[in-house]
Amino acid sequence: MPKQQSQEYLSNLRHSCAHLLAAAVMELWPNAKRAIGPSIENGFYFDFDFGNTKISEADFPKIEKKMHELAKTWKNFERHELNSQEAKKEYPNNPYKHEMIDEFSEQGKKKVSFYKSGAYTDLCRGGHIDNPDKALKYFKLLSVAGAYWRGSEKNQMLTRIWGLNWSFSCFPRVSARDSLCCCQKEL
Ligand SMILES: [Zn+2]
Numbered sequence: 001m002p003k004q005q006s007q008e009y010l011s012n013l014r015h016s017c018a019h020l021l022a023a024a025v026m027e028l029w030p031n032a033k034r035a036i037g038p039s040i041e042n043g044f045y046f047d048f049d050f051g052n053t054k055i056s057e058a059d060f061p062k063i064e065k066k067m068h069e070l071a072k073t074w075k076n077f078e079r080h081e082l083n084s085q086e087a088k089k090e091y092p093n094n095p096y097k098h099e100m101i102d103e104f105s106e107q108g109k110k111k112v113s114f115y116k117s118g119a120y121t122d123l124c125r126g127g128h129i130d131n132p133d134k135a136l137k138y139f140k141l142l143s144v145a146g147a148y149w150r151g152s153e154k155n156q157m158l159t160r161i162w163g164l165n166w167s168f169s170c171f172p173r174v175s176a177r178d179s180l181c182c183c184q185k186e187l
Pocket residue numbers: 015016019115124125126127128
């Protein structure tokens with residue numbers, strides 16, 4: 001199987017695209033608070049706390065435009081580590097990231113890793129692609145809905161934005177509606 005179509009590659013591609021979504025959102029809504037952004041089957045999502053701002057599918061074209069614009073400046077994912085105090089300063093008033101930093105650092109015992117691409121940095125344990133400027137082109141935002149932090153209704157309701165993301169070989173043949181069928185073929 002060619003490297004660009006392996007399960008691991010697709011998973012890293014889609015998670016990298018979640019970084020790109022968050023970078024675009026933070027440019028457009030600098031007061032948004034970031035939570036998590038994993039890859040999932042056929043794509044990715046990212047959870048945000050937008051405060052009182054309501055995000056809808058009508059916002060997708062401008063987010064996607066910003067994602068394409070930023071992707072051109074992303075040559076790689078560069079890793080660095082911070083201790084938990086330094087790491088928390090990266091996210092003022094963000095209880096979600098602070099909770100994750102406590103967890104990843106084992107309550108401050110270990111350093112945590114960050115990845116920087118272009119001007120955007122985020123706490124992350126890794127699994128990205130090389131050359132994001134070339135690989136992150138074939139994505140589409142799909143839907144937006146509420147999602148509780150950590151999946152518990154006792155927690156804050158966040159805004160989850162889902163996207164689809166293909167490798168080059170898949171994209172030219174499909175629309176967002178056909179993506180499931182196509183990506184099953186791709187795998
Ligand atoms: Zn990451």
